[in-house]
Amino acid sequence: MEREELVPRIQRSVSAVLGHANFEMRDDLTAADVEGWDSLTHMSIITGLEKEFNVKFKLKEINKLKNMGSLIELIQSKFAAA
């Protein structure tokens, strides 16, 4: 899947959990930069993304996510592997 298609879908999915879209989809964006992205919402964000893209993340994969760039890469890798 192309990045241009992926990024807005990720943004919509994350916004749906947080209830706002006050963040820029920069590669270096981290959870700490986004209002409301905490340990409670994080669970819903991850499960929401799995649902949105019909993929399953491994625990090791999500534990290595440093920022939005690595999240985009991880989702891309799921489609590359399919």
Add this chain to the structure above:
Amino acid sequence: MTDHAIRPATTADVDFLAEAIIAAEKSNSPRLGLATLFGLTEEEVRALIIAMLREEVDGCEYSISSFLVVEHEGRAVAAVAGWLEGSEDDMPSGLLKSNLIGFTFPPESIALLRTRAEVISGIQIDREMGSVQIEYVYAHPDERGKGLAAKLIAAHFARFPRVRKAQVQAFSDNPVAIGLYQRLGFRIVHTFTSKNPDTIRFMPFHEKVLMERVIDN
């Protein structure tokens, strides 16, 4: 403490660590947040805690590698978790914990938590990156009053000789825990109070304190 030896926890300790985590989470109340918030029984939570520990993820309160235990006559009798916040690729321990819960707990429980998040949002406390975090301080009832928790906390400080700050959290209505931390040099730096009237139905108390101390090994 001649026959009480401190050692790192191993996978063989998971049942005891689960006992320690549940007791510490309940904080002398009958309410276990991990059960009430997720719609689970205490025994279901125990099995899920053991499953999370067995994933052997480092850098949070559900990491076997975070725990030191006291062994007495061949069995673990006290435990304390301690870790360096952000030591795993700068990942906040809260997100690692979140990933573990999301990976292990039933989807319907995660969905239920989403509807109850407001109940605990007021007493969720961020942990400072680069500080030593102390959690789940527990001694078996027969082993209390022997200073085991204090020795375990001191042993955690010794694991991180370059770190200068430690943090610990406690429910405000737990004077025993707060008193222990104060005797160990911690001071209350912030009080977090939930304004949500339902908090007390789900959690041990509606207020928590964040305590800090300088480590001068």
